Amino acid sequence: MTAVLHRLRVPRHRSTTAHLCSAYPFLAEGGLGSAGAYLGTNVLTGGGGFAYDPFEAYRSGLVTNPNVLFAGEPGTGKSATAKCLIYRTCGVFGRWVAIADPKGEYLPLADALGLSVVKLHPGGSSRINPLDPGPAGAADGPDEIGRRQAALVAALLGSVLHRDLTPVEDAVLGWSTLHLARATVNADPPTLADLAAVMADPTDDMARRARTSAADLARSVDAALYGLGKLLDRSLRGMFDGPTNVGVDWSGPGLVLDLSAVHHEREALTLVMLATTAWLQALLARPDGPPRMQVxxxxxxxxxxxxxxxxxxxxxxxxxxxxxANVAIVHRLSDLRSQADDGTATAKVSMGLLADTQTRVLFRQSSDQLDDARSLLGLTSTEALVLGRLCRGRALWKVGGHTAIVQHGIGRSERFCDTDARMAS
Ligand SMILES: Nc1ncnc2c1ncn2[C@@H]1O[C@H](COP(=O)(O)OP(=O)(O)OP(=O)(O)O)[C@@H](O)[C@H]1O
Ligand SMILES: [Mg+2]
Structure with missing residues (x-):
């Protein structure tokens, strides 16, 4: 029997190298692999599947930290993609998720997934204590706990007072949290009300260290006490002023903190998000249990x-x-340039935050944001161009050094993604 060789014959084609390189097959992105939850199709691999999970990406060495940033104009699909990621990774991989939800839009997802919901609102019945050290924090010893509590309260007060604390305020705050942390070892953690009481009536030891009388020292922190009053007895009364009375079910898939009651008050929202983040961070920092996501x-x-x-x-x-794994959702990339006191944009903090966030999911940005995209995220000019043209539900994923453009798919049963119901009705 003679073998017949059927040679592939293609018509001769002549082209310039500039054009021919676009047809070179080996330039296509290899994709990120199949570890993780299926999220949609990667248009850079000709429509291949795209799967992602922050812990799998970390384990396989794609990234050196598990944090994720979603950024994009309103209505481009950031929350919908985050919800699908949560739904699928919690459902399939058993992740535990804690969500700070300023718009109250994660309640349908909570229903679908069986997450507990805590509604925090001024004068309400649920309360969290942002000074809780959490399960792992308690093992760190009182001095470290006191230091962390002082850092949180300094950020809260800075936000109320619109300035950094004075050296005296800073010192009294640090001495007070340390005093309370040492006094409450093996007892219930102190509350912001306890802290305000100590700052208003400093101990003799604090007065001695400040080389003044206790009464004068208390007077010099009047403004800080006024700032704490905002959380204790004025606009946010009842939310953060006592011991935590919210139970956490570790056998379930997670928790949603509904903060929608303060969503329309910008200054209050910042305080509430800060106090909530501190509480969640302490709660999630535990040596055991399933991998956790904070959204x-x-x-x-x-x-x-x-x-x-x-x-x-x-x-x-x-x-x-x-x-x-921390997951943050923002609108414009310029949100990452936080404002310094003199109103100038400073990229320093955001650069640090970005360095700690190696998965960036970038939805469409308006044209005035594209320069920021290039400089903050190190995008190429082509990537920046693509960013300005993405349609709803499609995003540029940067996972460590890998790039994908993903069209996210929402399943028929994933109705919890729909935030347009009111627009459509
Ligand atoms: N991949 C997709 N396929 C179909 N619909 C989508 C897709 N992604 C998002 N949507 C729909 O678009 C609407 C807006 O999405 P989403 O709420 O996620 O926007 P967003 O970027 O979070 O907006 P905002 O910044 O205002 O919070 C929702 O109703 C959602 O169901
Ligand atoms: Mg959203």
Missing amino acids: LDEAWSLLAEERTSRYLQSCWKLGRSYGV
Whole structure:
């Protein structure tokens, strides 16, 4: 029998190298692999499937931290993609998720997934104590707990007072949290009300260290006490002023904190997001249990000021050591340039935050944001061009050094993604 060779014959084609390179097959992105939850199709691989999970990406060495940033204009599909990621990774991989939800739009997802919901509102019945040290924090010892509590309260007060604390305020705050942390070892954690009481009536030891009388020392922190009053007895009364009375079910898939009651008050929202983030961070930092995700929707409210951004960054740094992936959702990339006191944009804090966020999911940005996209995220000019033209539900994914353009798919049963119901009715 003679073998017949059927040679592939293609017509001769002549082209310039400039054009021919676009047809070179080996230039196509290889994709990120199949580990993780299926999210849609990668148009850079000719429509191949795209799967992602922050912990799988970390494990396989694609990224060196598990944090994720979603950015894009309103209505482009950031929350919908985050919800699908949560729904699928919690459902399939058993992740535990805690969501700070400023718009109250995660309640349908909570229903679908069986997440507990806590509604926090002024004068309401649910309360969280942002000074809770959490399960792992308690093991760190009182001095470290006191230091962390002082950092949180300094950020809260800075946000109320619109300035950094004076050296005296800073010292009294630090001595007070340390005093309370040492006094409450093996007892219930102190509350913001306890802190205000100590700052209003400093101990003799604090007065001695400040080389003044206790009464004069108390007078010099009047403004800080006024700032704490905002959380204790004025506009946010009842939300953060006592011991936590919210139970956490670790056997379930997670928790949604509904903050929609303060969504329309910008200054209040920043304080509430900060206090909530601190509480969640302490809650999630535990040595055991499933991998956890902390989702901050509308995170621009924390990034608007340098002080709050810096606090957020310090929380994120801790995340990796406790197996927590932080997910932040913002609108414009310029949100990442937090405002310094003189009103000038400073990229320093956001650069640190970005360095700790190696998965960036970029939805359409308006043309005035494209320069920021290039400089903050190191995009190529082609990527920046693509960013300005993405349609709803499609995003440029940068996962470590890998790039994908993903068209996200929403399943028929994933109705919890729909935030247009009111527009459509
Ligand atoms: N991939 C997609 N396919 C179909 N519809 C989508 C897709 N992504 C988002 N949508 C729809 O678009 C609408 C807006 O999406 P989403 O709420 O996620 O926007 P967003 O970017 O979070 O907006 P905002 O910044 O205002 O919060 C929703 O009703 C959602 O169901
Ligand atoms: Mg949204």
